Amino acid sequence: MVTTETANPAAKMRTRDVSIYYGSKLAIDSVSIDIQTDFVTAFIGPSGCGKSTFLRSLNRMNDTIPSARVEGTIELDGEDIYASGMDVVQLRARVGMVFQKPNPFPKTIFENIAYGPRIHGLAEGKAELDAIVEKSLRRAGLWEEVKDRLDDSGTALSGGQQQRLCIARAIAVDPEVILMDEPCSALDPIATAKIEELIHELRGRYAIVIVTHSMQQAARVSQRTAFFHLGKMVEYGDTSQIFTTPREERTKDYITGRYG
Template sequence: MNAPVPAAEAANSSAAPVFPDPVSPSKISARGVSVYYGQKRAIDDVSIEIPKNYVTAFIGPSGCGKSTFLRSLNRMNDTIPGARVEGEILLDGMDIYRSAMDVVQLRARVGMVFQKPNPFPKSIYENIAYGPRIHGIAASKGELDGIVEQSLQRAGLWDEVKDRLGDSGTALSGGQQQRLCIARAIAVDPEVILMDEPCSALDPIATARIEELIDELRGRYAIVIVTHSMQQAARVSQRTAFFHLGKIVEYGTTSDIFTTPREERTKDYITGRYG
């Protein structure tokens, strides 16, 4: 199911799952996925294999469908009236759109960090504790304290906030709020972390810290990041998919996409001829 598709076969079928190499097994497999908003088709017959233990970047011009496709990976599009998804999206071989899927559990396994930091209007501690508490992950207050500390440490925020866990999460700086949101996602022990332009609202220093964090988290989670910054994609990812007009034009190792793209449209985008 997760074997790589020969390049010649992939080139002859837009629906064939594209997987750059067999080094890491697939965590998510999308097969012939189309996403509609009412009658408008935003994603057109996309197939891709997203590997474990790597950072995969989605790049492309505004409106090309990369964020729409990202949101389909944990069914966030379910919250949009008139949205529907065709095709298959498999998480460890299980179809996430099957009727028996528990969407709350799915979103615990496939966490999401949004473009604009969105901490709860609660304390720093409660922002992290909320997920483990509702999912029954912590059996005691001591265990919950440990999860909060570990999550903040993994997000590189513990040393900055350990003495003020009772303060509101919304009182933190923008970069700290985004790391708090990453810590909140980590707290429920996800397998995949989706990031939708997580640095677009941040200054360069905060952006650098988030990028360092992404690199530190690599190998522990499958991470998928949507970014408008090709420089950021080149810095943080090992796999890159180029989207255009609702389709994946090219998918491969990040070094190949940025140095020896196969498709002319990819080359034009990378070199700044459009986008």
């Protein structure tokens, strides 16, 4: 039995009976979850359990895989994101993605941030664009480190700085949801701590969903946790409850390290 919360009209995103296939292979089996702006939601589970596949469905990133097929309903503010009239480019501006490996554009630090606002028409002139770049870098905790080198290449930054640059790039287009797919797995402990601190600071401003292999990280940064196993969401609830008194035996076995 999957633990879910009662339907919350304030949910930013809502999925109902979502199944995802790669060809004939079922990767995600009938997942229903509400994602709220007030909380950081963590997806945990063993490798290959489907958590990243499900995360990618929330901004239609699976559209890039020809064999992928999504069934069920995924809504953003009550609107079906898989409806035929949905503008996918606009959707991905509203629901940003930060990937496992930092992927700055081969452009300057400034242009990495300015690119999205420019193509979405969010700035009317250079002064507005400058302001967006500074605000985004400040929110990502990177401004003081790069303000004197905005013309340097984004790829010249350290791995942790590159990841914060990618978060700033996602923030720059004024998203409503930020999806993070193991954003710290390639980073050292110090850079990881900075990203976790940043997630705390961004909480409440955006709905944040993070996929993580680290149960310690999920416990530190999230208020809601969903445990995935073999393509199913086994349990979902308050992070403290999931880690201390899980209702499902499979959750307990995973939390206590009996498999992983």
